[in-house]
Amino acid sequence: MIQSTQTARGLWTVRLNRPDKANALTPEMLEELIDTVDRAQQARALILTGVGKVFSAGADLDAARAGLATSPLWEDLSARLAALPCLKIAALNGTVAGGANGMVLACDIRIAVPGLKVFYPVMRLGYLPQPSDVVRLRALIGPARTRMLLVAGQKFSAREAYDFGLIDRIVEPEDLMSVAGDLADPTLDADPDRAAAILRSCS
Template sequence: MIDLQQDDGLWTVTLNNPTKANALTAEMLEELVSIVRAATDARALILTGAGRVFSAGADLDAARAGLATSTLWETLSGAIAGLPCLTVAALNGTLAGGANGMVLACDLRIAVPTAKFFYPVMKLGFLPQPSDPKRMAALIGPARTKLILMAGQKVSAQEAYEFGLVDRIVEPEDLLPTARELVSDCLTADTDVAAGIAELCR
């Protein structure tokens, strides 16, 4: 349910469980962690989803069994944030719940116009993973972070763009081409220079 395509240093990782809105199980998170940890020699990484939803977050059955508070989410986002290459989340649709962590950990985020963003942890009785509010607040400020995490608001793609949560809004047919264009310089750049710039931007 996780597809990986490698092409001349570009790693494209696709959540591929569209019949369940790409809801994530522990096994899927473990596979994602394994892929990201192996991507230390990648020149760029694109994270996307199949179908009309990027991810609904945790699979409901898995969440009830404890996945909602698993450290796997934090392990995954930390692994993505630690990559020396440029990472792009190409959001093919709505982003919900714990799946926010991996997207917040990416360097860039682009989304289709119909995407919505929400993270209803407080309503569900959970704390978010520790790094998620910090990364979100660094992008959009503490008040707007509370708007999502505490007021439980669903944010449209346009609002997300205006907030700074999303860097570009693109039509569905342009989503992956735009992501590939954004990483194109990294595919030919000196890897030490690219990694050095990434480190200076942290």
């Protein structure tokens, strides 16, 4: 349910592939994502996307009831992805919900289709958000809008997410992956050490 491909130039593309369940995440999928990130240590750039019209509905409901909602796997995945020493681009093919926000926030650049919705219903569901998600949200959109998302349970549209600084570009669905590839091209063409140094300087 996790697909990954690599090119000779060092571009990794990682896809959530469970479209019949809105790419809802199971423990096995999170573990596979962690393993994929660990294998991508030599990647020059990585694009994270989903199959279908939803990036991810967050935790699979049955798995959440069985304990996934409070699993350390979420924090482990976002930490490893954030630490990956290459450019990471989230190409959001649709809505991002709940814990799936963590891997998106751990990326360096976020682009999304116009139909994107972002929500993180921890208050309604009775769970705590992952600590690093709150830190990254505050850094991107500020404390008040973080409260809108987490405390007031608001859904952000693509335009709101762009205006707030949560995503960096709105892209038509048919152009999503080509734009993501274009964003990765300068890094793939550059000297690896120089590209890594420039990326580090932006953190």
